[in-house]
Amino acid sequence: MTHETKPSERRRNKTRQDILDAAHAMIVERGVEGLSLRAVSDQLDYSPAALYRHFGSKDELVDAIRAQCFERLNTAIFQRVASANGAVEQLLAGGLAYIDFARQYPIDFHLMFHFAPSASTQAENRQTAMRALLFLVRGGIESGVFVTTETYNEDAITLHCWATVHGIAILQTTVARDEPGATVTTIETILRKVIAGFTAAS
Amino acid sequence: MTHETKPSERRRNKTRQDILDAAHAMIVERGVEGLSLRAVSDQLDYSPAALYRHFGSKDELVDAIRAQCFERLNTAIFQRVASANGAVEQLLAGGLAYIDFARQYPIDFHLMFHFAPSASTQAENRQTAMRALLFLVRGGIESGVFVTTETYNEDAITLHCWATVHGIAILQTTVARDEPGATVTTIETILRKVIAGFTAAS
DNA sequence: ATTCAAATGTGAGCAGTGTACACTTTTTGA
DNA sequence: TCAAAAAGTGTACACTGCTCACATTTGAAT
Structure with missing residues (x-):
């Protein structure tokens, strides 16, 4: 009943959730103003631009959180x-x-x-x-x-x-x-x- | 009964209030996130650094507002x-x-x-x-x-x-x-x- | 009126930000 | 196997808050 998702889609959702989790943790730790996309991408060993494959903007990311x-x-x-x-x-x-x-x-x-x-x-x-x-x-x-x-x-x-x-x-x-x-x-x-x-x- | 203030002090308070007013107007117009010290200083024909003679930081300015x-x-x-x-x-x-x-x-x-x-x-x-x-x-x-x-x-x-x-x-x-x-x-x-x-x- | 110090304003510049874009690498499906 | 799509990268741009050495103006005591 796991809604039959392709592996590619699941991997995509996973990294998306990883980003969300890292960003969320950062917000909890340092406040909303303390959220930096660069810090998030660093922590996940990504390039800053990589996040934009999952979220159109910082506001969109925060909205998702x-x-x-x-x-x-x-x-x-x-x-x-x-x-x-x-x-x-x-x-x-x-x-x-x-x-x-x-x-x-x-x-x-x-x-x-x-x-x-x-x-x-x-x-x-x-x-x-x-x-x-x-x-x-x-x-x-x-x-x-x-x-x-x-x-x-x-x-x-x-x-x-x-x-x-x-x-x-x-x-x-x-x-x-x-x-x-x-x-x-x-x-x-x-x-x-x-x-x-x-x-x-x- | 105007609390006897020196003219220098009054001038200082006035420019301080000018900064507060400009910043406040900008917040009302574009939201808190839309507040830019550079835009404020531009509007008042000041250099950006000038604001720091009146407020220690942006947070302090916002706090005053x-x-x-x-x-x-x-x-x-x-x-x-x-x-x-x-x-x-x-x-x-x-x-x-x-x-x-x-x-x-x-x-x-x-x-x-x-x-x-x-x-x-x-x-x-x-x-x-x-x-x-x-x-x-x-x-x-x-x-x-x-x-x-x-x-x-x-x-x-x-x-x-x-x-x-x-x-x-x-x-x-x-x-x-x-x-x-x-x-x-x-x-x-x-x-x-x-x-x-x-x-x-x- | 002179002088000197404090107050006020400036310009250049640093480190950091969000974001766009051309590029390479990887993954996918026929 | 191979082309297309997806995922990730490096560079760079415009912008931010902020610092600091410097110039200018002001205030007041001599």
Whole structure:
């Protein structure tokens, strides 16, 4: 079931991934600004020009790394959501997974929301995450667990959830990680509070 | 009351501000990455090396621009808060001012949370905003308008407010400005909902 | 008014960057 | 086996941030 790829194609993908890995490691180590194509090519025993057989430009390379980070985030969220039961717990699990990712890979997280002029793949990836969240919210509404009003409707709830989670995540990466009250229990309290704001009384 | 400055000092400050303005305009126009010291010096009829009499490095220049953006944000918030009455309305006004700023100056806002390795002034400025927010929250608590619990205490509320507002603001700058449900009324609804979560029943 | 030092601005140049292009080498498929 | 396609190289260009010895201007004390 390995999707029948020709060996040449697999080799190509491998070197492509090697480049991505080396560049990613360099970003994690020295920041986005510290990424140098020459350093990457040196480390891989390539000539600088060789990288341009795989990526049209530096921005394209970084975009590809960004895309892989988004994939990792999305699967991390998906796994945590899948192992939770009920709309409330699933939404909470998704939010915590998001925040944990930011905490665990702050540089990656920062990179992901570091939009370049040519922000194409980025928008797509974010839409994926957005749709997943919207799916959770919609499910909760349809099952009657979440309630809406005219002004606080489905879109508003989705925005609210995303903003809260993203805000906490960003603050964890930029501000000192141990800001007063940024403990895991505090974060869970906040998220539960938000969710409770649109959960039907039992 | 003009703080008695020598003319030489004023001239120095003026050229310094000229450099800051030119660089800032260039960032707004072409993004942070598009900022070139040579282009700035060209525009001001200076030699490239001249800028180094005013700023030790490019990072220092950008940091100074960042600091001025923070100042603008802080005063914008302060004004709006000052023209509101009561803890609830003041907190709401501050949040809306924050979000409006991000909406109005997305590139500036993005720049402000674009931390470089040497993030010194940044931390200070953010602490200022944080303290202002904390001040509002604390005032509301002491006047009995806001209520706390053991887990949802002062720090938690502060974090919650900041994260929500910052999250909405960031999403407004990165994602398309007209995301479904990101209207002004929706945003106000969300903020009121959050504030209601720690407001004493009347 | 003279003088001397500090401040300000300059020109040349270094090391490093992303990138283009003609070139060679390797791999592939008929 | 052989030509075409793919992969990799070396050189070079324009650009970057930045340094430093030097020229110019300014400020103030003599």
